[in-house]
Amino acid sequence: MGIGNVSERRDEAPRVGVTSVIFALGPADDGERRRLWLPLVRRVREPFLDAWALPGGPLKAGRSLERSAYETLASTTDLHPGYLEQLYTFGDPERSRGGVPMVSICYWALVGQVDVSSIEPRHNVAWFADDALPELAFDHRRIVDYAIWRLRHRLDMPKVVRELVGATFTLRELHAVSEAVEGRPIDLANFRRRTLASGMLEETGERRRVGRQRPAALYRFRADADAPADGGALPQGFDAGELSRIADATPAAHEHAGALSALTTDVRP
Amino acid sequence: MGIGNVSERRDEAPRVGVTSVIFALGPADDGERRRLWLPLVRRVREPFLDAWALPGGPLKAGRSLERSAYETLASTTDLHPGYLEQLYTFGDPERSRGGVPMVSICYWALVGQVDVSSIEPRHNVAWFADDALPELAFDHRRIVDYAIWRLRHRLDMPKVVRELVGATFTLRELHAVSEAVEGRPIDLANFRRRTLASGMLEETGERRRVGRQRPAALYRFRADADAPADGGALPQGFDAGELSRIADATPAAHEHAGALSALTTDVRP
């Protein structure tokens, strides 16, 4: 893989791949703020041999972009995403740095709350906290930063938040999630009022006690809270229900699990 | 082009194209609100033969996505865009409706203020006002709606607004542009205060008289107003200066003008 053949490769037709930034919300370690975790894949080829990279795979004919992203997720994490949204398409021919010219259609996804230590380790896959990422291959660091930025701008969407807190939750739990994603402290009293005033929540009637103090009211998102306030017919992310339909159209997805786990988007086998 | 070969085509590898939604700000017709205009291309092939569609062309190897979009623009309008931003990538295999499975990387662009009636007519290219569009091929109507939505959310960016009003302008002109893009009336007095309070404008010291009334102060955007307030290293649109560099890397662009004018993204020759 010398430098000599770079100029030849540069004229090849670009390959198309789908790359995913996958987020999971980690547990609350000893009273600290919770963190976002994401799985990375170790590269087994040049360029960037042995570096960590975002999971990805080639775009296969006959599959929608979302389904390709879904399959990538399933094969690298064995988890089913609860939310999936297109992020950006990168295609600068310089970005593959000696590899084949590559167009990467990037997605970001949520897989819910995960106890990272309990995930069964997989070959060449590891999870990292968002504030302790290693050096990444290609321009993947930029892509991760962009994905985090997007997630932070989606905290007003029930589709997204529901995936991070579960179906029912106390306002304090919701608050903790917001602080974890925003990466900054948020006044609890004001958060409470603002959130209730949004009209997106309803009480379940039940209560939950966390420590041994007064139990807190449990809430859920109203069924009609997903209606987009702004533009209706615009490209949106997919929530768990929509994704299950995508998954249903992928009957053999689990059998192929692992087949892509050593691949990353920006190189072909 | 019968139905019989659809299933065969479905398994082909997807083609990649670049599609652009191009906006120009039309003149103020007899005191009415100004409108956005956009060029469309008449299809010369099935499917959707003779329908209007967004201009586009295949993604060529060795070119960045932006440069491909830039070339598409130059060849269909003979105008140089002053702003260019990626919109979304569409890739559902169903969308080509009998054509070859197609991935379209969509961009939107501004080409400044245009007197549509003075544009020299081109074969198979025509300009339409945004509120009087014809039926569009494929899912192009959705793409246009999304592009308009995005433009409306970019009115706080000097890069974008500068392209619509020119280098210097009165507050009333700026106000008229905002109303045209937002598609709704905006209180002039409040607009004036809000805009000045943003700190992005500075007076040129000169004045301009439009009718025969009191002349208005001329403003320009401050040189440092382009600094993104939010995320710094995130994918952004390209303004005129950055695009000129892209164009410089495209020496033969004008010679090829017209070569793509009859193409649209979702079909290959």
Next chain:
DNA sequence: ACAAAAGTGTTCGGCTTACACCCATGT
């Protein structure tokens, strides 16, 4: 003087912020 546009003031309500405070519960 009048018309038309430039430009200013003022009031109102909604929403965010900061922070003090009371309430419920188990040890």
Next chain:
DNA sequence: ACATGGGTGTAAGCCGAACACTTTTGT
């Protein structure tokens, strides 16, 4: 009683909407 978290109150400040108003200019 007291600690801990659940939940409420309140005052200050910012910002946009609405709209009345003054100023400047040419005819």
